[in-house]
Amino acid sequence: MSAELLRSADDKIIHNAYRKLLRTIKNPIEAADRRMIREAYELAVEAHRPQRRKSGEPYILHPLAVATICTEEIGLGPTAVVAALLHDVVEDTPITIEQVRDRFGTRVAQMVNGLTKLDSAYNAESAQAENFKKVLGTLVEDVRVVLIKMADRLHNMRTLGAMARQKQLKIAAETSYIYAPLAHRLGLYAMKTEFLDLCMKITEPESYHDIARKLADTKRERNRYINEFIKPLTPFLNDLGFPYKIYGRPKSIYSIWNKIQTKRVPFEEIYDLFAVRIVVDVPSEREKLACWQVYSIVTGVHTPLPERLKDWITVPKSNGYESLHTTVIGPQGKFVEVQIRSNRMDEIAERGFAAHWKYKGVNNQPDVFEQWLDSVREIMEDPTSNAVEFLDNFKDNNLFHEEIFVYTPKGELKILPEGATALDFAFSIHTDLGYRCTAVKVNNKLVPMGHKLNNGDQVQIIINKNQKPSEDWLKMVVTGKARSKIRSAVKEERRNLGEYGRETLMRKLSKFKLELTDEIADRLYRHFGYGSYVDLYYALYTEELTVERIFKEFMVEGNTLVEIPVRVEDNQLPPGRSVERKKDMSKARLSINGEPAERYSYTMATCCNPVQGDNIFAYITANATLKIHRTTCPNATNLMANYGYRIQKAEWVHTPGTTFVADLKITGIDDGPGVIERLTHAISSMLNLNIRTFSIAGDQGYFEGRVSLVVQNTDQLHIAMRRLEELPNVSTVERLM
Ligand code: MN
Numbered sequence: 001m002s003a004e005l006l007r008s009a010d011d012k013i014i015h016n017a018y019r020k021l022l023r024t025i026k027n028p029i030e031a032a033d034r035r036m037i038r039e040a041y042e043l044a045v046e047a048h049r050p051q052r053r054k055s056g057e058p059y060i061l062h063p064l065a066v067a068t069i070c071t072e073e074i075g076l077g078p079t080a081v082v083a084a085l086l087h088d089v090v091e092d093t094p095i096t097i098e099q100v101r102d103r104f105g106t107r108v109a110q111m112v113n114g115l116t117k118l119d120s121a122y123n124a125e126s127a128q129a130e131n132f133k134k135v136l137g138t139l140v141e142d143v144r145v146v147l148i149k150m151a152d153r154l155h156n157m158r159t160l161g162a163m164a165r166q167k168q169l170k171i172a173a174e175t176s177y178i179y180a181p182l183a184h185r186l187g188l189y190a191m192k193t194e195f196l197d198l199c200m201k202i203t204e205p206e207s208y209h210d211i212a213r214k215l216a217d218t219k220r221e222r223n224r225y226i227n228e229f230i231k232p233l234t235p236f237l238n239d240l241g242f243p244y245k246i247y248g249r250p251k252s253i254y255s256i257w258n259k260i261q262t263k264r265v266p267f268e269e270i271y272d273l274f275a276v277r278i279v280v281d282v283p284s285e286r287e288k289l290a291c292w293q294v295y296s297i298v299t300g301v302h303t304p305l306p307e308r309l310k311d312w313i314t315v316p317k318s319n320g321y322e323s324l325h326t327t328v329i330g331p332q333g334k335f336v337e338v339q340i341r342s343n344r345m346d347e348i349a350e351r352g353f354a355a356h357w358k359y360k361g362v363n364n365q366p367d368v369f370e371q372w373l374d375s376v377r378e379i380m381e382d383p384t385s386n387a388v389e390f391l392d393n394f395k396d397n398n399l400f401h402e403e404i405f406v407y408t409p410k411g412e413l414k415i416l417p418e419g420a421t422a423l424d425f426a427f428s429i430h431t432d433l434g435y436r437c438t439a440v441k442v443n444n445k446l447v448p449m450g451h452k453l454n455n456g457d458q459v460q461i462i463i464n465k466n467q468k469p470s471e472d473w474l475k476m477v478v479t480g481k482a483r484s485k486i487r488s489a490v491k492e493e494r495r496n497l498g499e500y501g502r503e504t505l506m507r508k509l510s511k512f513k514l515e516l517t518d519e520i521a522d523r524l525y526r527h528f529g530y531g532s533y534v535d536l537y538y539a540l541y542t543e544e545l546t547v548e549r550i551f552k553e554f555m556v557e558g559n560t561l562v563e564i565p566v567r568v569e570d571n572q573l574p575p576g577r578s579v580e581r582k583k584d585m586s587k588a589r590l591s592i593n594g595e596p597a598e599r600y601s602y603t604m605a606t607c608c609n610p611v612q613g614d615n616i617f618a619y620i621t622a623n624a625t626l627k628i629h630r631t632t633c634p635n636a637t638n639l640m641a642n643y644g645y646r647i648q649k650a651e652w653v654h655t656p657g658t659t660f661v662a663d664l665k666i667t668g669i670d671d672g673p674g675v676i677e678r679l680t681h682a683i684s685s686m687l688n689l690n691i692r693t694f695s696i697a698g699d700q701g702y703f704e705g706r707v708s709l710v711v712q713n714t715d716q717l718h719i720a721m722r723r724l725e726e727l728p729n730v731s732t733v734e735r736l737m
Contacts, residue, residue, distance in 0.1 A: 010058045013057075013058070013061065014045060014058060014060055014061065014064070017061055017064040017065070017068075018041055018064060020068060021064055021067050021068045021071065021081070022037075024068055024071040024072040025071050025077075025078070025081070026071075026075075027077075029078060030078075033078035034078075036078065036082055036104065037078060037081055037082055037085070039103065039104075040081075040082040040085040040086050040104065041064075041085055043086065043089070043095070043103070044060055044063050044085045044086055044089055045060050047089045047093040047094070047095050048060045048063070048088070048089070048092070048093060051092065051093075053159070053162070054162035054163055055159060055161070055162040056162075059088075059092075062088070062155060062156075062159075063084060063085050063086070063087060063088055064085070065155045066084045066085075066087060066148065066151045066152050066155050067080075067081045067084035067085050067151075069151035069154055069155060070084045070147065070148055070151045073151070073154075073190065073191065073351070074147050074150075074151060074188070074191075074351055074352070075347075075351045076144060076147060076148075079107060079108060079111070079144070080111075080144045080147070080148060082104060082108050083108050083111035083112055083115065083144070083145075083148055084148045084151065084152075086100060086104070086108070086112050087112060087115040087116075087148060087152060088115075089112070090112055090113070090116045091116045097109055097112065097113050097116070100112050110138075110141070110142070111138075111142060111144065111145050111148070114134070114137075114138030114141075114142070114145040114149075115145060115148060115149060115152070143186075146182070146186070147186070147188075150179060150182065150183060150186075150188065150191060153175060153179050153195075154191060154194065154195070156171065157171065157172075157175055157194075157195065157198040157199075158198065160172075160198070160202065164649075165649055166617065166647050166648060166649045168202045169202060169203065169617055169631060169640060169647060170640050170644035170647050171202075171644075172198070172199040172202040172203055172640075173199075173636070173637045173639075173640030173644070174640070174644065175195050175198070175199050176195070176196065176199040176637055177637050177638065177640075179195055180192050180195040180196050180199070183195060183352070184319065185319050186319060186352045187317075187319040187320045187321055187348060187349070187351075187352030188351065188352035189321075189349055189350065189352070190350050190351075191352075193252045193254070193255075196252065196254040196255075197252050197253050197254045199254075200253065200254045200257060203615060203631040203632060204257070204615060204631070204632065205615075207257055207260075208253060208257070210267075211253045211256055211257055211260075211267060212253055214267050215250060215253070215256075215273070218273070222248070222250070222273060222274060223248070225330075225331065225332075225334075226247075226248035226274065226276065228330075228331050229248075229276060229302070229330045229331060229336060230246055230248075230276065232301050233246070233297060233298060233301055234246075236297040236300070236301070237278075237294065237297060240290070240293060240294070240297075242280060242281060242282050242286075242290060243280075243281040244278060244279060244280045244281060244294070245277075245278070245279045245281075246276065246277070246278045246279075247276070247277055248274045248275070248276050248277075249274055249275050249276075249277055250273060250274045251272065251273055251274060251275065256270060256273060264721065264722075264725060264732075264733065264734070271334050271335055272335060272336070272337055274336075275336070275337040275338065275339055276336055276337070276338045276339070277338075277339045277340075277341075277346075278294050278298070278338065278339070278340045278341075279341055279342065279343055279346045280294060280340075280341075280342050280343070281342070281343050282342060284342070284344060287342035287344065287345070288313055288314075290342065291313055291324050291340045291341065291342065292324070294340045295324055295326065295340055298326070298328060298338050298340070299326065299328060302328035302329055302330055302336070303328060303329045304326050304327070304328045304329075305326075305327045305328070305329070305335070308325070308326055308327035308337075309324075309325070309326045310323075310324070310325040310326070311324055312324070312325070313341075313345075315405060315413075317402075317403060318403055318415045319352070320348050320352065321348065321349055322341065322345040322348065322349075323339050323340065323341040323345055323349060324339070324340040324341065325337060325338070325339050325340075326338050326340075402417070402418040403415050403416065403417055403418060404416055404417075404418050404420065404453060404454065404455045405455055405456065406425060406453050406454075406455070406456070406457045406458070406459055407456075407457070407458045407459070408429070408458075408459065408460075409458065409459075409460045411458075414428055414429070416428060416453065416479065417478060417479060419452060419478050420452075420453055420477075420478055420479055421449065421450050421451055421452055421453065421476055421477055421478065422437075422440035422442060422447060422448075422449055422450070422451045422453060422459060422461075423437060423440070423449040423450060423473065423476045423477050423482060424453075424477045424478060424479040424481075424482045425440075425453060425459045425461070426440070426449075426461045426482075427477070427479065427481050427482035427485055427486075428479065428481060428482070429461070431485050433461050433463060434469075434482060434485055434486075435467065435468070435469055435485070435489060436463035436464060436465055436467045437449060437461055437462070437463055437467065438462055438463060438464040438467050439462040440459065440460070440461055440462065441459070441460040441462065442457050442458070442459055442460075443457060443458055444458075444460075448476075449473075449476050450475065450476030450477075468489070468493075469485075469486045469489045469490060470490065471490050473486045474486055474487065474490075491534065494534055494535075494538045495534050495538075497538060497541045497542075498533075498534050498536075498537030498538040498540075498541055499537070500540075500541045501536075501537035501538060501539065501540030501541035501542075502516070502537040502540070504540055504541075504547060505537070505540055505547060505550075508547045508550075508551075512556045514556065514559060514560070514561070515559075517559075517560070519560055520560055520561050521533050521536065523554075523560075523561060523562075523563070524536055524550065524554070524561070527553065527554075527563060528545055552564075589652070589653035590602070590616075590628065590650055590651065590652060590653060591650070591651050591652075591653050592618050592626065592648055592649065592650050593618075593648050593649050593650075594649070596653075597650070600618075600625075600626050601625045601626065602618065602625060602626035602627065602628060603625070603626075603627055603628070604627070604628050604660075605619075605627045605628060605629040605630075605633065605635070605636075607629070607633055607634075607635045608629055608630040608632070608633035608634075608635070608636065609660070609661060609662055609663060609736075610628050610629065610630045610660070611660035611661075611662050611711055611712075611713060611714055611717060612652050612660060612712060612713040612714065613652065613713040613714030613715060613717075614630045614631075614632075614714055615630060615631040615632070616628050616629065616630055616631060616650045616651070616652070617629060617631055617636070617640075617647055617648065617649065617650050618647070618648040618649070618650040619636070619639055619643075619646055619647060619648070620646040620648065626648065626650075628650055659710045659711065659712055660710070660711055660712070660713075661692055661708050661709070661710055661711075662708070662709050662711055662717050662735060663706065663707070663708050663709075663735070663736040664706070664707045664708075664709060664720075664721065664724070664733055664734065664735055664736065665704065665705070665706055665732075665733070665734050665735075665736050666679065666703075666704070666705040666706075666707060666724060666730060666732070666733050667702065667703065667704050667705075667730075667731050667732045668702070668703055668727075668729045668730040668731045668732075669701060669702060669703075669729045669731065670698040670701055670702055670703040670729075671701075671729060675696070675698075675703055675729065676694075676696055676705075678727060678729075679694075679696075679705060679707070679724070679727070679730075680694065682723065682724060682727055683707065683709065683720070683724070686723065687719070687720050687723055689709050689710060689711060689716070689720060690709070690710040691707060691708065691709060691710075692708040692709070692710055693706070693707070693708045694706070694707050694708075706736070717735070721733045721735070
């Protein structure tokens with residue numbers, strides 16, 4: 001094709017995408033908005049004209065798709081569409097934020113600014129975390145910015161195919177680390193599910209396609225069952241006298257895989273591959289009653305499991321989710337989850353935040369989002385938290401958890417994440433109450449500060465003005481707020497005490513006519529493995545590190561200190577775990593970045609012990625060696641999300657006869673001295689595998705064993721785990737990460 005033809009073909013595709021975008025805007029658009037959208041579109045088309053995506057498409061199709069997701073899947077309005085269309089122009093084209101402000105006003109300019117990545121030079125060490133912090137900063141100002149950011153990420157995830165493998169892994173890690181939990185927190189369930197599915201498609205492609213195929217194969221059978229389940233309900237539902245929808249919804253591939261992993265059952269044995277949903281169409285003042293009527297019909301026909309009733313209608317989740325869930329026993333004795341909700345609740349469940357605003361004020365629900373935004377604001381404003389720590393805090397405790405409801409002595413309701421402790425409660429009321437907390441009464445009984453709260457508890461905090469938080473407190477809390485407050489108090493204390501350590505060092509250096517420069521401090525803390533100057537000075541204060549030791553390993557050269565080179569004899573290597581492993585095991589063949597791994601210095605990560613067949617990647621550690629992690633390793637996600645630029649591609653080169661160590665935890669019922677024999681016998685003779693270490697501990701009729709097995713690949717490992725599980729008395733077998 002000639003350049004001209006190509007361009008006109010592109011123009012057609014682009015114009016169609018634009019028309020599609022306009023069609024997805026449901027509500028009538030005012031003329032002024034329409035003009036603004038048109039203008040943003042034209043500006044973006046021109047600005048991105050020379051760019052193409054990795055897939056070869058014109059770049060502008062990306063902002064158009066993002067804008068379409070904003071309208072179609074999140075339900076955002078014209079201003080958000082304009083910002084979505086312009087979201088990459090400042091970052092990727094000569095257009096400046098001032099030009100955007102001149103043409104589209106301050107609001108749009110602020111949104112586009114929020115969507116523009118920070119200068120990567122800003123903080124190379126944790127650019128991703130800094131970016132996320134910036135995004136959250138805009139969240140508390142204008143939640144639409146975060147919603148557009150999520151749409152941006154969703155489109156990038158949907159079109160990742162053209163990227164290099166390690167880039168895919170990095171983006172998938174960020175997505176499962178940050179965006180999926182955030183989608184959950186914002187009530188965007190459909191988006192969260194898609195994020196996790198797309199991540200799995202990248203990190204576990206074989207399992208993903210395997211489950212997808214099996215789901216397709218069993219679809220007909222499943223539909224037949226759903227019809228059988230629904231049929232006896234319909235006459236009763238029809239009698240209710242209001243419109244409703246009832247249908248079966250397949251569960252996501254990720255959630256099925258998750259179940260296969262955690263329960264260690266094959267696909268064929270997973271019963272809840274779907275849920276039945278009943279959505280009633282009634283005015284908002286009648287919706288609660290209608291939902292309970294439906295509940296009563298369902299449980300009248302199919303026997304419910306009472307402990308599985310979840311009522312998020314009376315008190316919604318703090319991300320706005322409202323629904324009634326129950327599990328009943330359907331035909332053939334199978335468990336079926338049933339979800340009952342109104343149209344309004346359904347829209348909130350699917351579209352989350354944006355839909356929530358639309359219905360704001362309905363039913364006088366307390367504004368749970370506002371409460372949550374307040375807590376985000378508070379974490380944001382903490383000046384002592386660095387970006388990575390901030391992200392950790394935020395992610396761990398604010399996003400995925402289920403919730404409990406507890407009360408102040410005055411009967412005020414507080415929502416906390418499941419697992420929250422009495423001390424968390426104190427911090428959730430007021431920082432000072434947390435700092436001064438000395439004792440706690442739950443339902444009028446004294447309990448330890450780390451006492452786990454239950455739904456409905458009434459909690460009273462007893463304070464003492466001389467109380468001071470210590471590092472141990474971190475073990476007694478789970479919420480981000482409490483953790484970051486305790487950390488900053490502890491840090492403050494360390495910083496103060498560290499001043500003494502710093503002075504000691506300065507005194508010593510001055511004897512050599514040296515000043516304590518950043519360069520010296522930097523070298524020292526890195527050399528001795530501390531996280532920062534503060535930690536270095538504090539270690540000097542506590543004498544964990546001494547000045548004498550520093551001068552054993554460093555010497556003065558010019559106006560600075562340099563490391564004294566150490567000569568390591570082969571036979572002087574410290575006896576480490578990995579060394580011991582290397583000795584008696586043939587090393588598996590790996591390739592790193594397509595080259596034989598022998599060219600690099602690498603070790604297997606001990607957090608996840610990869611074995612041949614696992615999906616893996618290489619990570620460049622701080623001292624420039626490589627560590628091989630599994631793509632599913634929980635640490636790895638963190639590493640990839642925060643330090644994506646350190647990720648390298650690693651693959652197994654198939655070589656028979658190589659071996660690995662995999663650690664298993666086995667639990668079961670201890671019926672006397674035969675247990676160990678049976679297990680070791682099963683492993684060594686039945687499975688013909690070698691055991692490296694084996695320890696077992698029993699308590700009140702239960703045992704817990706830890707076995708390190710030498711295996712050749714994941715297939716062999718999985719067979720071994722299945723066989724062990726089939727042994728009488730064994731209840732669970734899991735692989736330790
Ligand atoms: Mn983008």
